[in-house]
Amino acid sequence: MQTFTRPEVEDFLFHEAALLDDWRLDEWLALFTDDARYEVPATDLDKDATPERSLFYIADDAFRLGERVKRLQKKTAFSEYPRSKTRHLVSNVRILEPGADTCRVATAFVTYRTKGGHTDTYIGSSEYALVRQATGLRIRKKRCVLDLDSLRPQGRVSILL
Amino acid sequence: MKDISKVIKLHVDKERQLFKVPRTSFVDTDVFESERDAIFNRCWLYLGHASELAKPGQFVTRTVAGRNLIFNRDAGGKINAFMNTCPHRGATVCRDRAGTAKNFQCFYHGWVFGSDGKLKDQPGKESYCEGFNDQGGADLVPAPRHEAYRGFHFIAFDKDIVDLPTYLGNAREYIDLVADQSELGMTILGGTQEYSIRANWKLLVENSIDGYHAATTHASYLDYLKGTAGSLAAVGIVGVGRDLGNGHGVIEYTAPWGRPIGQWIPAWGEQGKADIEKIVAGLGERFGAERAKRMALNNRNLLIFPNLIINDIMAITVRTFYPLAPSFLHVNAWTLAPAEESAWARKSRLENFLEFLGPGGFATPDDVEALQQCQAGYENLREAAWNDISKGMGKAQPAADDEIQMRAFWTEWNRRLTRANTAT
Numbered sequence: 001m002q003t004f005t006r007p008e009v010e011d012f013l014f015h016e017a018a019l020l021d022d023w024r025l026d027e028w029l030a031l032f033t034d035d036a037r038y039e040v041p042a043t044d045l046d047k048d049a050t051p052e053r054s055l056f057y058i059a060d061d062a063f064r065l066g067e068r069v070k071r072l073q074k075k076t077a078f079s080e081y082p083r084s085k086t087r088h089l090v091s092n093v094r095i096l097e098p099g100a101d102t103c104r105v106a107t108a109f110v111t112y113r114t115k116g117g118h119t120d121t122y123i124g125s126s127e128y129a130l131v132r133q134a135t136g137l138r139i140r141k142k143r144c145v146l147d148l149d150s151l152r153p154q155g156r157v158s159i160l161l
Numbered sequence: 162m163k164d165i166s167k168v169i170k171l172h173v174d175k176e177r178q179l180f181k182v183p184r185t186s187f188v189d190t191d192v193f194e195s196e197r198d199a200i201f202n203r204c205w206l207y208l209g210h211a212s213e214l215a216k217p218g219q220f221v222t223r224t225v226a227g228r229n230l231i232f233n234r235d236a237g238g239k240i241n242a243f244m245n246t247c248p249h250r251g252a253t254v255c256r257d258r259a260g261t262a263k264n265f266q267c268f269y270h271g272w273v274f275g276s277d278g279k280l281k282d283q284p285g286k287e288s289y290c291e292g293f294n295d296q297g298g299a300d301l302v303p304a305p306r307h308e309a310y311r312g313f314h315f316i317a318f319d320k321d322i323v324d325l326p327t328y329l330g331n332a333r334e335y336i337d338l339v340a341d342q343s344e345l346g347m348t349i350l351g352g353t354q355e356y357s358i359r360a361n362w363k364l365l366v367e368n369s370i371d372g373y374h375a376a377t378t379h380a381s382y383l384d385y386l387k388g389t390a391g392s393l394a395a396v397g398i399v400g401v402g403r404d405l406g407n408g409h410g411v412i413e414y415t416a417p418w419g420r421p422i423g424q425w426i427p428a429w430g431e432q433g434k435a436d437i438e439k440i441v442a443g444l445g446e447r448f449g450a451e452r453a454k455r456m457a458l459n460n461r462n463l464l465i466f467p468n469l470i471i472n473d474i475m476a477i478t479v480r481t482f483y484p485l486a487p488s489f490l491h492v493n494a495w496t497l498a499p500a501e502e503s504a505w506a507r508k509s510r511l512e513n514f515l516e517f518l519g520p521g522g523f524a525t526p527d528d529v530e531a532l533q534q535c536q537a538g539y540e541n542l543r544e545a546a547w548n549d550i551s552k553g554m555g556k557a558q559p560a561a562d563d564e565i566q567m568r569a570f571w572t573e574w575n576r577r578l579t580r581a582n583t584a585t
Binding site: 040041042043044045049051052053054055056057058059063064067068071074076077078079080116118149150151152153154155156157158 | 258259350351352353354355356357358359378380381384385388389489491495496504507508511512514515516519520521523525526527529530531533537
């Protein structure tokens, strides 16, 4: 049985961050499984909140995540055209519940978004459900919980966290 | 106070059908100060919804026009609005966002207030005279005025303001069309969208009731709907704009997106179709076919002057916002839903909301960008001084993508600032 090691998981997450910062969004999307979810809960919700009952900022299934990536590459996604500069820092990586071919991973993140003379900071923790497939690690779920009181002054989550 | 008559003067030419707003009004600090006194201190302002305080003792803390408030339901079931400051030395009494409390205790010197705001206890009571609080001066201070309409609670800082129903006037009809969507009561769902925009607050007023910008600003959202199987009904964007008086305005129109209260889209399947038909039949029994159809199929973007938006579109958003500076505003937005709707309808409603609305949606971030780009444009106001709000001015009945509802806002804005300016 193969197990997950932190260096392997870190390499994968750092690669994910680099794809986002380089705006290689199709390659980023390819890191997700066909049944993936990507969520950013509102900042005043409890930890166990679900998007079926509460209002999130983002609650994408694989289809909507694909559409999000498609949209972000259009010139009509005005919030991100011209593109902002981003830097995704990923740290405090812990492997929780490692299984044979799946594991849960907890990370801390700081993401900077710079555009139009302003640099906004997104701070939080991410929880991943990773799965090992023939082609390598894939993300089945990514949930980013912001350590913010509100989206002030950021105003939006128009980038991918 | 400085004379601001020049920087708030509208250019209205009925003959040439022109309505222009000076760009100085978006950047001038004297206008910003005057708006605080003549508008935010003199209008009914939205505080919260009764459904947020379902049980006795429930409270939320909230900021309204720069003031900190406690909005709570006391042990006797009454809904209150208290200034969140200790009558003793001023410390914030309740520092939680939300919760349930029989009492509020100020942590500084330990004064204790009941959920009805009355002083209940003070450490070292014996050092105060007997009857110290006979006049109630050591109780929590209530908001100067507090009234509710159909579950929407408002406060005002002007003791002499007209009563809320009179203030709301013709806008009540549109609040009713939302409030009537549930027999059990409309309810605010968990998850508040609190964000900010680096722009003047009046830009968000206009944007929230703007039927003209969707095709361009939200082209990528409309592309998404077009590209998603079954997400559009065969309905065009057609409707009217109205000046409701007192600065309130509305656009009412049909649109192709699904409405969980009554417009089915193929993506919702046969189960969804049956559910929607049942909801619409229920509305018909309660209100008759015509009104039921209006509630089910029509979208409404409603402005209650100066800063409450109730948009009943692909979901319902209740949104309020305040300027912290001429070029910076804070937004609070919630979503409202019928308490009795099925798990399926609730899920669809929430998905509809976050696909379009809110800081992570496919549309709102582009509105934020547009507003910030307008604000940036006003740096050029010395050379390019006027905004144009003329669209549809010559029509007997302006359309939903015209601008009569914005002219209603600007006319009232100008009337209030002019009156205050003349008085000083």
